[in-house]
Structures are given as C-alpha cells and as structure tokens.
Amino acid sequence: MPFATKIRTVCQSVSQLTLGIASLLAAYQAARYTTKGYHKDSQMAGLTSFVGYLLICYRPTGQRGISFNWTLLGMQGLLLGLLFGYFVGQIFRRVGGSDTTIAGKTRDIFDHAFIALPAILVVSVIGILGEYLVVLLNRYSVISEIVTRVANFGSQQHEVVSTILVGMLTTLMGWLGMSGPYATFSFNDDPSAIANLNRALTKHSLWQIPYKYTGTTLFHSFGSFGGLGSTLALLIAILIVAKHQHVLRVARWSPLPVLFNNNALMLLGIPLLLNPLYLVPFMLTSVFNMAIAAFAIYLRLMPPVAYPVPLGTPGVLVAFIGTGGHFSALIVGLICLLIDVLIYLPFVQLSEDVVATIERKEDAENEIS
Amino acid sequence: MKLVKLKFKAWRWRDHGLLLVVLLLLVFLTSTAYSWTRENIDQLTKWRNSRLSPVIMVPGSSATENRFDSLVDKLNETSPVKHSLLKVKVYSSGKITYSGSIRAKDNEPVIVVGFENNQDGYENIKKQAKFFDMAFAQLQNRYNFNNYKAFGHSNGGLILTAFLEKYASQYDVTLKRLMTLGTPYNFNEATLSHKTQMLADFIKSKKKLPTSLNVYSIAGTEDYDSDGLVPLGSVEAGKYIYQGQVQHYTEITVTGGNAQHSDLPQNQQIVSLIQTDLLDKVDTN
Known part of the structure; x- marks a missing residue:
C-alpha cells in the first residue's frame, strides 16, 4: 500500500x-x-x-x-x-x-x-x-504486577467453568470501564494457545489439541462479537427495532468499527458503560456464547480454535479462521450471533420505553415550569 | 414486571438497508478469510517443520561423549553447512552436564549423549535408556525441536532402540531417521537359535516403534561373518525388530579398510553414508 x-x-x-x-x-x-x-x-x-x-x-x-x-x-x-x-x-x-x-x-x-x-x-x-x-x-511496579498476574490467571484457565467465569469477569469489568483478565490477551502471550497450535501443526488436525476450553478457544472466538458483550448483536438489534433518534444515530455510525471489534462508540454513545439496563444482556450473551461453544466442542460438532487470527478480525469470523476454515465453526458462530440478537431485542425495547417515559416526564416538568 | 412488547413495524431503508450492507460485507470477508487462513496454516507448517532438527548420537559401551569428535570433524570437512557439536554427559546420580554449544542459526547440530555408566550388558542398556530419556527430556525442553535424527554406534543403537520402544511415545517429537552402526541386536550370538532376552524383549515391543521411521542398519565386516567384535548375524538380527514395522528398514554392509568394529565411526565410507542417508538434504539454492 x-x-x-x-x-x-x-x-x-x-x-x-x-x-x-x-x-x-x-x-x-x-x-x-x-x-x-x-x-x-x-x-x-x-x-x-x-x-x-x-x-x-x-x-x-x-x-x-x-x-x-x-x-x-x-x-x-x-x-x-x-x-x-x-x-x-x-x-x-x-x-x-x-x-x-x-x-x-x-x-x-x-x-x-x-x-x-x-x-x-x-x-x-x-x-x-x-x-x-x-x-x-x-x-x-504494583500496577504492572497486578496486570501481569491477572492476565496470567486468565491464560491458566483450561476448564470450561473457570474459563467462562473469567470471561464473565472480563465482560463485567468492561462494563465498568476497566480492563479484565482476557481484555489484554494476545495469542503469543497465551502458553496454552501456543501448545494448541504446535499440536495442531504436527498432527495436521484440530481434534487432538491439549487445551480445548481456554480464553482463546471460547472467549476470543465466541464471547465477544464486535467487542465485549457481543456489541455486534446489540447493534443489529438496535438497527432492527430502535426508534429513538439518538440511539439510532450512534448505531448508524457504528457498523464498521463494531464489525472489526471496536465498540468504543457504542460503549459511550448508547451508552453501555455503567448502564444498568444493558448489564444483563451484556453479560448473558457472552456467557451464553461461551457455553454453546464449549458444548459444541464437547460434542465434536466443531473443532476448537487453534490457528492464529489476524488482529481486528470480525468477531463472527474468528472461529472460522481460527479453525482453518471449518464451516461448522462459522455456523456455530452465526447461531450464537442470532441468539445474541434475540437476547438483546427485548432489552433494546425496554430501554426505548424507559427513555420515552423519562422524556415524557421531563416534558411535563418543563410545561409546569 | 410488564412484559416488553416488541414493536417491529415498517421496513426502514436507512437502518435495515445498512444491516444488509453489513451482511454482504461479512459474506465477502468470509470468502477471503477462507483462502487466507489455509495459506497461513500451510506457511506455519512449513516454517515449523524446517526449524531445528538435531542429530543425536549415542556412543557404545566403554566410550564417552567424546567418541564422535573425529566423526563430526570429518562430517564438517566436506559438508557445505557446519554442524556444531554439543556433548551431554549423564551421571548415574541423574546429574547432567553439557560441554560445547549449539551455534545460533545452526538447524542441524550434532548432540552426543554419553553416560557415566557405560558398561555392557542388558541391565546396563536398560539403565542407559532411562538416562538417555532424562537427557532427551532436558534437551527437548531446552531447544524445543519437534523432529530429530538419531545415530547409535554399537550398544548406542541398543540404547536408542530401548528408548524408542519404552520412552519416545511420551514426546511430541518425531524421529525422522535412525542409523545404527555395528549394533549387536543379539549381543554376541551369531545365529538366531540363541535368542537373547534383550532381542526377545525388543521383538515383543516392536509395535511401539514409530511407523513413519526410516532405519539404516550398517554392519562392518573384516571377514565374512564379523567386524572383529560383533558377529554379522547379531547386527542382522535388527530386521526382526524393525522390518515390517517401520516405513523402511535398510541393511548396509561395509567392507575394506577401517571396517573393524571400533574403527567404524571414522570410516570414510560411513561418513558418506551419514551425509547421504541420515542428514537432511542441503538446499543449495
């Protein structure tokens, strides 16, 4: 270029x-x-x-x-x-x-x-x-020590439950505006991801990798479509049902960054950060996706993600690319996204109703004064 | 709580059309992603397999880790790439010492593993195989190679065979080629009518040998049936272990000067065989 x-x-x-x-x-x-x-x-x-x-x-x-x-x-x-x-x-x-x-x-x-x-x-x-x-x-070096400890703790989880819990913690901290254990997490810093890649390359197969349920295979491949809390699903839900002009305006500007996993605009614009209305779906989508992915891996419906993925890969495609183009992984990803949209829909509607009520109240107050 | 009612009324080009554009973009990205990831995986595989692939040599009984010094010198005399030499000594206490080093960017160094206990006999071979396993674990951990070649002179070939049958499967490392030189698979017995306990054990566990392996068994002969120490029949007994299990099993007999058992590692004929059959092909481009 x-x-x-x-x-x-x-x-x-x-x-x-x-x-x-x-x-x-x-x-x-x-x-x-x-x-x-x-x-x-x-x-x-x-x-x-x-x-x-x-x-x-x-x-x-x-x-x-x-x-x-x-x-x-x-x-x-x-x-x-x-x-x-x-x-x-x-x-x-x-x-x-x-x-x-x-x-x-x-x-x-x-x-x-x-x-x-x-x-x-x-x-x-x-x-x-x-x-x-x-x-x-x-x-x-108190802070750097804590950051390293937290990140290491994240990369040491290989069991389904603990990985999902750490994923939840990361999402919750993201909602609070902080950086959780999986947030600063790159392929090369995750020893289990390296071990998985090595095994996959020697055996020419993804089915026998040693660590199937890690931050890379579950959280980064399924737990954060379009950024923490499946923001892509929220964006889709908003574009489908929202009427409130402020929310729609933010959403119309967001597709490109959110598709490439930058959800800062949505976090601040909707807003999602510290917004109790969206805490439940924000956490739920991420947990749900990781659970579905773990289940699909357990049933051998799709192989776990082991190959490296370029930075900024659209969330839904991470699993597809990371499994070397297994269409089953793409389908599981799309199903997860669909369910996430369905989870978000009622909350978008609820938030619309709440905002409308508040505006009505404000209008009424203005009229009185 | 009142149930939230979904209100989806009319088609709105501005928002729903935007969604369609996103969807199309995603489809386009998916198709390019597929070819990208296949190509990337191919490259990763090549890159990984072309890395460090040492030659691990094991000397026979009564010999030390210095046994192959002149062999390595001879290999380097004619070879376009110089192989660095790392010597490892395993003490009976379990202590492991290193001398020499692996040069940076040397992808095919020679690593010689010698033992404090270098006595003859099946019991000692078993112990030495265990010591070799300890050294191998440390080497693998240190240098992180995923494939290697092995060379065993005399009892060194027995140690390697015992290691392959008993310990090798626990590593995620492939032995590409094995060359044994004057290895007495049936100790001093010239015929199979006297089958030693060791040979019987080796044959019993032959299924554990890797099927992708290429094995070369070289025999030296001073007369028609011995290299002066090991009977030809004992070297040839190796076929009962390897043949039919590994990918290829090749027997080579070397005669002429320097074909006596202890002279074999310095034999020019054998140095050539190591270069052509054991070492990786040198890419001259």
Whole structure:
C-alpha cells in the first residue's frame, strides 16, 4: 500500500488525541454535568477536573517536555476519569463555585474564577497526591504486577467453568470501564494457545489439541462479537427495532468499527458503560456464547480454535479462521450471533420505553415550569 | 414486571438497508478469510517443520561423549553447512552436564549423549535408556525441536532402540531417521537359535516403534561373518525388530579398510553414508 507509514502516522495521532484521552474527556464532562445537576458553575468545575486529572496522569521524567501515563488517559482509565470528575463536581458543590451556570460578562468570569479558588486548590492538592500515588505504585511496579498476574490467571484457565467465569469477569469489568483478565490477551502471550497450535501443526488436525476450553478457544472466538458483550448483536438489534433518534444515530455510525471489534462508540454513545439496563444482556450473551461453544466442542460438532487470527478480525469470523476454515465453526458462530440478537431485542425495547417515559416526564416538568 | 412488547413495524431503508450492507460485507470477508487462513496454516507448517532438527548420537559401551569428535570433524570437512557439536554427559546420580554449544542459526547440530555408566550388558542398556530419556527430556525442553535424527554406534543403537520402544511415545517429537552402526541386536550370538532376552524383549515391543521411521542398519565386516567384535548375524538380527514395522528398514554392509568394529565411526565410507542417508538434504539454492 502506498504511503502506508504516513497514513498510519496520521491515523495514530488522531486516535491518540481522541480515544487516547477518553478518560480525560470523561473527567471533564463528569464534573460539568455533576455541577450542572446542582446548578453550580459547571465550566470552572469541568476545567478544574480536566487539569486535575492531567495532574494524576502526569509522569515526571526529569527531562524536558512533559510525559503522561497514557494507560490512565485512554479507555482503560475511563472509570477512574468518571469517578474523578464526579468527585470534583461534589467538591465544587460543597466548597465554592458560583451558582450561575455560565458566565456572561467579563466581570462574571473573574467572579467565578475567584469564587472557585478554594475548590481549585482542593482539587490541585488531590491531583498532586494522586500523581504521587501513581508514581509510587509504578516505582514498585504494583500496577504492572497486578496486570501481569491477572492476565496470567486468565491464560491458566483450561476448564470450561473457570474459563467462562473469567470471561464473565472480563465482560463485567468492561462494563465498568476497566480492563479484565482476557481484555489484554494476545495469542503469543497465551502458553496454552501456543501448545494448541504446535499440536495442531504436527498432527495436521484440530481434534487432538491439549487445551480445548481456554480464553482463546471460547472467549476470543465466541464471547465477544464486535467487542465485549457481543456489541455486534446489540447493534443489529438496535438497527432492527430502535426508534429513538439518538440511539439510532450512534448505531448508524457504528457498523464498521463494531464489525472489526471496536465498540468504543457504542460503549459511550448508547451508552453501555455503567448502564444498568444493558448489564444483563451484556453479560448473558457472552456467557451464553461461551457455553454453546464449549458444548459444541464437547460434542465434536466443531473443532476448537487453534490457528492464529489476524488482529481486528470480525468477531463472527474468528472461529472460522481460527479453525482453518471449518464451516461448522462459522455456523456455530452465526447461531450464537442470532441468539445474541434475540437476547438483546427485548432489552433494546425496554430501554426505548424507559427513555420515552423519562422524556415524557421531563416534558411535563418543563410545561409546569 | 410488564412484559416488553416488541414493536417491529415498517421496513426502514436507512437502518435495515445498512444491516444488509453489513451482511454482504461479512459474506465477502468470509470468502477471503477462507483462502487466507489455509495459506497461513500451510506457511506455519512449513516454517515449523524446517526449524531445528538435531542429530543425536549415542556412543557404545566403554566410550564417552567424546567418541564422535573425529566423526563430526570429518562430517564438517566436506559438508557445505557446519554442524556444531554439543556433548551431554549423564551421571548415574541423574546429574547432567553439557560441554560445547549449539551455534545460533545452526538447524542441524550434532548432540552426543554419553553416560557415566557405560558398561555392557542388558541391565546396563536398560539403565542407559532411562538416562538417555532424562537427557532427551532436558534437551527437548531446552531447544524445543519437534523432529530429530538419531545415530547409535554399537550398544548406542541398543540404547536408542530401548528408548524408542519404552520412552519416545511420551514426546511430541518425531524421529525422522535412525542409523545404527555395528549394533549387536543379539549381543554376541551369531545365529538366531540363541535368542537373547534383550532381542526377545525388543521383538515383543516392536509395535511401539514409530511407523513413519526410516532405519539404516550398517554392519562392518573384516571377514565374512564379523567386524572383529560383533558377529554379522547379531547386527542382522535388527530386521526382526524393525522390518515390517517401520516405513523402511535398510541393511548396509561395509567392507575394506577401517571396517573393524571400533574403527567404524571414522570410516570414510560411513561418513558418506551419514551425509547421504541420515542428514537432511542441503538446499543449495
């Protein structure tokens, strides 16, 4: 492909400065909307939260230029960002922050800034303490140790039940905006996947591989179509029945990224993250798919996945490619997807109804006032 | 809780048409994915099989891990690729020591496994097969090869045969070719009318030998029926173990100079046989 490196550089910089700072933006918005809810100065709170979160993510290097902890700034720190923003909002509610929401005149802006000073001070101190804590945790590699332990724990599961449980945990943590045991999981880091591949290549057959029920064979091949929680199925369900314009608009923009397993748009746009309406199907689809896959492997209806799959393979095709083109695996994948859509349908409808009720209520309130 | 009622009313091109496009894209991806994954698997298989494939040599009784030094020198004299030499010694205590090394990028190194207990006799052969198994486990773990070639001089051939029948099946490793040199499959008995316990045991367990294996049994002769130490009949008894079980079993008899039992590993004729029959073909391209 011509200009491949240049195109990649441009794309990388764009994604780094959008998805790469998702948590920072979340901290900003969370603080804004929290203070807005209490009719306080949301602008100042948002900016303070923005800078405060940057403080937490700041990484002192001793060299010129500034450096940040990109893991915390990106999607993986989303929960932390949201909590931080909410926390800042609460501080603004208690300590200072003017009552009007948006400053109109220049004098007002000054007023707002000075009234907000105590809150800004508190947030800065918290930010610096947070930064120091992160630096300390990194110095003693506490975080990386936990990440490695969790990932290793994930790759050591070879039994049906434990694999499904770890898959559930990963999905639940994804719903919370965190990175679970199977989330950062690549083929080469999974010893059982390597062992399976070796056996498959020597025996020229997939039926005799040693570890049949692992994160690779169950979770990555069936448990996350279009990203965690079978987001592809949700997208299809929304496109079929949803009427609410906001939801439909997000869904119409999503097919391409979701097909290639990037569900960030849906997670934040629908939203799925921390949305109790979707927790049940989010978990259920993933568990159901893994159970069906395990059962199909047990009945020898299809072989387990052992061959490597290119990054970004559409979720439904992972099993097909990973079994070297076994159509039975493709069919099991499609059946799983169909069932997932059926699981999601009532919840999409429920969510539509709930949103409609809330809007009716808001309209009624507006009319009264 | 009130049951949620599904409301699907009219066909909407904007949303349902989008779904159809996604479906078509998926069908297109499926067809390309199929050829991609088949090709990828072929390449992985080739890549995997062309990797490290050592030659493991086992010396006979009274010999040490240094027994094949001059043989390896001779192999390297004429060979286009140089084989590095790793020597392994297994002590009766179970301790294993290494000398020499495998050069990086050498896909066909020679590994010689010698034993502290290098005594003759069936009981010792059994022990040595067990020691060989210990060394093999460590080597396989260390270098992670999935196929190898084996060469046994004299009792070394017996140790390898015992290993193949008793221990080899537990490894996911293929022995491609086995060459034994002056190996007394029936010890010092010249005829089959005196069948030793060892030969009887080997024949009894012959079904455990890998069917894909190619075996070459080389006999040296000073006169018409012996290499001066091992009777020709004892070497030829190997056919009762291997013939009909492995893929090919080939008997070769070498005469002329240096055909005495202990001189065999330095015999130029045999060095050529190792190069043509035991070692992998060198890709000259």
